[in-house]
Amino acid sequence: MNNKKRFKSIKKRLLLITTFFTLAVALLTSTYCYFSYQTILYDSLKQSTEYSLKLLAETIQYDINNAVALTDFCTSNSTITSYLKASNRQQDNTVSLANHAWKRLQEEYLSNSSSLYLNRIIVSDLTNNYIQISPSVIYQNLPCAELIKEQPFFDTLYDAETHVWTGFIQDPITPFSPNNLVLPIVRPIYSVYGKEVSGWCYLAITPGIFTNRLKSYNLPSDSSLYITLGEKTYIWEDQSLTDAGSLVPSAFTPGQNEAGRFHKLVSYEPPGSGWYISQTISHTALYKQTLIYMSSLLLIISIVISLGLAFTFYIHRTINIPLRRLQKKLRSVSSGDFSPDPNIEWENELGEIGKGVNSMGEDISHLIQSRMEDQEKKYEMEYEILQNQVNPHFLYNTLNSIIWMAAAQGSNGIVEMASSLSLLLKSISKKKANLHTLREELDLLQHYFLIQKYRYGGGLSLETAVEQEDLYDCMVLKFLLQIVVENAIFHGIEPKGSPGMIRIWVRHLNDGNDIVISVTDNGIGMTESQIADALNNEPDSSDLFRKIGINNIQKRIQYAYGSGYGVTIESCPGSSTTVTITLPCQRKEREELV
Numbered sequence: 001m002n003n004k005k006r007f008k009s010i011k012k013r014l015l016l017i018t019t020f021f022t023l024a025v026a027l028l029t030s031t032y033c034y035f036s037y038q039t040i041l042y043d044s045l046k047q048s049t050e051y052s053l054k055l056l057a058e059t060i061q062y063d064i065n066n067a068v069a070l071t072d073f074c075t076s077n078s079t080i081t082s083y084l085k086a087s088n089r090q091q092d093n094t095v096s097l098a099n100h101a102w103k104r105l106q107e108e109y110l111s112n113s114s115s116l117y118l119n120r121i122i123v124s125d126l127t128n129n130y131i132q133i134s135p136s137v138i139y140q141n142l143p144c145a146e147l148i149k150e151q152p153f154f155d156t157l158y159d160a161e162t163h164v165w166t167g168f169i170q171d172p173i174t175p176f177s178p179n180n181l182v183l184p185i186v187r188p189i190y191s192v193y194g195k196e197v198s199g200w201c202y203l204a205i206t207p208g209i210f211t212n213r214l215k216s217y218n219l220p221s222d223s224s225l226y227i228t229l230g231e232k233t234y235i236w237e238d239q240s241l242t243d244a245g246s247l248v249p250s251a252f253t254p255g256q257n258e259a260g261r262f263h264k265l266v267s268y269e270p271p272g273s274g275w276y277i278s279q280t281i282s283h284t285a286l287y288k289q290t291l292i293y294m295s296s297l298l299l300i301i302s303i304v305i306s307l308g309l310a311f312t313f314y315i316h317r318t319i320n321i322p323l324r325r326l327q328k329k330l331r332s333v334s335s336g337d338f339s340p341d342p343n344i345e346w347e348n349e350l351g352e353i354g355k356g357v358n359s360m361g362e363d364i365s366h367l368i369q370s371r372m373e374d375q376e377k378k379y380e381m382e383y384e385i386l387q388n389q390v391n392p393h394f395l396y397n398t399l400n401s402i403i404w405m406a407a408a409q410g411s412n413g414i415v416e417m418a419s420s421l422s423l424l425l426k427s428i429s430k431k432k433a434n435l436h437t438l439r440e441e442l443d444l445l446q447h448y449f450l451i452q453k454y455r456y457g458g459g460l461s462l463e464t465a466v467e468q469e470d471l472y473d474c475m476v477l478k479f480l481l482q483i484v485v486e487n488a489i490f491h492g493i494e495p496k497g498s499p500g501m502i503r504i505w506v507r508h509l510n511d512g513n514d515i516v517i518s519v520t521d522n523g524i525g526m527t528e529s530q531i532a533d534a535l536n537n538e539p540d541s542s543d544l545f546r547k548i549g550i551n552n553i554q555k556r557i558q559y560a561y562g563s564g565y566g567v568t569i570e571s572c573p574g575s576s577t578t579v580t581i582t583l584p585c586q587r588k589e590r591e592e593l594v
Contacts, residue, residue, distance in 0.1 A: 017314060042281075046266055049279055052217075053268040057277045060213050061270040066114035067205055068163055068185065074123050074201035075189045079104045084189060084199040087125040094129075102131045109133045117209035119182050120173060122148060122202040123189070136174075147172050148186070148202050157186035158200060165274050167232030168207060168241070181207055183229065207241055215239060220282035229275045322350045329357055338365035379434075379559045434560075437588060438506065438515075439472040445481045449502075452489055459499040460489065467507040474515050475586045477556055484519045484579045487534075487550065492523020492577050509582065514565075517581040525573040534569060550579065557583065 074080055083101035086094045105123065109115050116135075124130035124145040132144060148154060153166045168181040182204035189199040210227055214236050219225055225236040226244060234241040269276035325344050338361035344354030442464060453460045462485075466472060485502055493500030505518045526534070534550045554567045561584050571577040 046281060049266045049281055050268060053266060053277055053279055056213060056217050057268050057270050057273075060210055060277075061273050063114045063117060063209050063213075064205075064273070066112055067118060067203065067209065070108060070112055070115075070118070070121060071163070071185050071187050071201060071203055073108050074105070074121070075187050077101075077104065077108075078192060080123055081189065081192050081198060083131070084123070084125045085191060087129045088127065088198055098129075098131055102133075105131065106133055114209065117206050117212075119171060119180075119204040119206050120202070121204075123199065124148075124202070125199040126197070142173060144173055151184070153184055154186055157184060158188055163187070163274065165229040167229045168234070171204060173204075183207070183209070210241060211236075211239070214241075219279070220284065222284050223282045224280045226278040227275065228278065319350070322346060322354075326350065326354060326357065329354070329361075333357070333361050333364070338362060375559075434477060435475045435586075436478060437472060438466075438474045438476050441476050441478070441481055442472075442504075444479075445485060445504075448482050449485060452486075456489075456494075460493065460502070461499070462502050462504070464504045465506070467505075470587075471506050471508070471515060471585075473587045474583070475588055476517075476583060477560060480553055480556075480581060481517070481519065483553055484550070484581070488519060488521035488523060488577065488579070492521040492525070494523075496522075496524050508585070513585055515583050515585045517583070518578055519581075520576055520578040522576050525575050526569065526571040526577050527573055531569045531571060535567065553581070557581070 079097075080101045083094070083097040086097045101123070105121065109118070109121060112118075119134065119136070121133040122130050122144055123132070128143065128145040128149070130145040151169075151172050153169065156166060157164060163185060166184065168183050171180040171182045174180055183206075185203040185205065187201055188197045189201055190196060191198045214225070217225070219236070227234045227236065227241060233244040235244040265278050265280055267276050267278040322344070329341050329344050340358040340361060341354075342358075344357065345351050346354065446462075449460070449462045453462075481504065488502055489500070493502075501522050503518075503520045505520075507516050507518075508514075509516045535554060536551055537549070550567055550569070557566050565582050565584065568580045568582075569577065570580070
């Protein structure tokens with residue numbers, strides 16, 4: 001404790017500077033200053049107006065974003081795209097899919113906070129079959145999709161790369177209702193697997209999305225407020241939006257100045273919104289403030305700015321620069337650099353934080369190293385468990401088959417089965433290597449399948465297709481294919497009671513970065529619940545690899561390569577089952593393969 005360096009307190013420094021700053025301002029403000037520039041006061045009023053417009057516009061934009069989110073939902077939801085796909089193809093289950101899509105759309109509509117501003121939502125296929133949501137009465141006999149497509153705005157909005165605004169229009173569905181204005185949104189809906197258009201969606205936003213917020217806005221009596229949507233501008237008067245028409249001045253474009261000394265109009269456009277709000281500055285408020293601060297404001301502001309700059313410079317030297325160094329160090333820690341940085345260990349409070357950051361980086365480095373070691377041990381243990389899961393019943397059944405063959409047909413087939421079994425056992429006994437090449441895996445599979453083929457009296461056949469020769473050199477985990485083929489035989493082909501065929505197809509994926517192995521059998525197939533059980537539960541059986549289920553394969557792959565890889569199952573009950581294994585394409589050096 002005696003050797004510990006005492007550090008200077010930033011808190012005390014700030015207290016002294018703040019006290020001096022306050023006394024200086026109090027002393028100087030007691031002196032009457034008689035000269036001021038109207039420009040400074042005007043800028044203050046302009047900034048205040050800009051700030052108010054920004055708050056108002058961002059509040060409105062929040063509601064608009066919620067409404068637009070429904071459009072994004074319609075264009076990306078799988079339930080809706082499935083309905084559109086079935087409707088375009090006129091499939092028999094279109095009505096069921098339409099009901100399902102409508103219910104899903106209604107759920108999203110009801111959960112959206114801006115739904116009270118939505119007059120109508122229509123999702124249509126390319127043949128004008130549609131579903132719709134509307135809080136008002138829905139006229140079932142109206143050809144709503146055709147009416148929307150006939151509107152002048154449809155092609156403009158449909159072909160746009162993003163959301164654009166064309167201004168308010170009379171609702172095309174209920175044109176007989178007076179003052180029934182809506183702000184339309186139209187977006188194409190693409191199919192799940194490409195850029196092919198499968199339909200479109202239409203949203204009708206009511207003016208309430210603007211007027212509800214404008215009603216609570218404090219607008220000075222001599223100011224005017226405008227909303228510009230695309231090429232149309234509306235004026236806020238009498239608690240409603242009216243088309244401004246010829247009243248729109250040329251200065252409405254954001255950033256453009258009107259001829260004269262000052263800005264007459266303040267505009268704000270929410271980022272990426274495509275619309276903006278404008279307000280004329282209240283000169284009544286300007287004149288009142290000018291009379292009050294005419295003689296003193298300039299001197300006061302000059303003094304405050306000078307002291308503020310000095311204070312800011314001091315803060316920059318004592319706080320901002322150290323904070324930036326701390327931020328830089330934190331960013332380097334987040335990117336994986338955990339080495340200590342002695343330059344952030346100052347003799348003050350921030351230095352204590354810097355010491356803590358360095359200590360934290362070292363702790364994280366140790367933790368990651370420990371985690372990696374634990375993960376490696378866990379993977380080794382999983383593989384050892386796999387090696388120990390060879391069931392004695394498999395050896396028993398195989399030997400029985402060999403004995404039966406010897407008694408029934410002399411020595412034919414015994415050498416092949418015994419050799420295949422020997423090679424399998426030899427590969428299983430190897431504990432050092434967890435990986436081998438695809439060629440080695442396919443060779444082991446052929447030995448295993450030969451045993452099963454003799455066991456079932458030749459009623460099984462296996463076909464293997466490898467897309468390119470270089471795939472044979474890709475490294476794969478041991479026994480992946482034996483496990484899948486064994487499950488295909490016992491759970492797919494054997495219950496069928498007739499000759500079975502298993503096809504294996506190996507191909508590239510993602511420009512050759514990954515490989516996909518598909519194993520297809522013509523067995524009895526699987527239901528959705530059986531697929532879920534296979535992926536999440538271990539099967540209970542007694543032959544070789546039967547206790548090593550698909551779930552075990554999934555875990556082994558994800559332990560080795562991460563959650564981006566693994567196993568998927570597709571099946572047609574009564575017909576076939578396809579197990580697809582996705583792995584990274586890792587190759588062994590050629591000289592190591594020799």
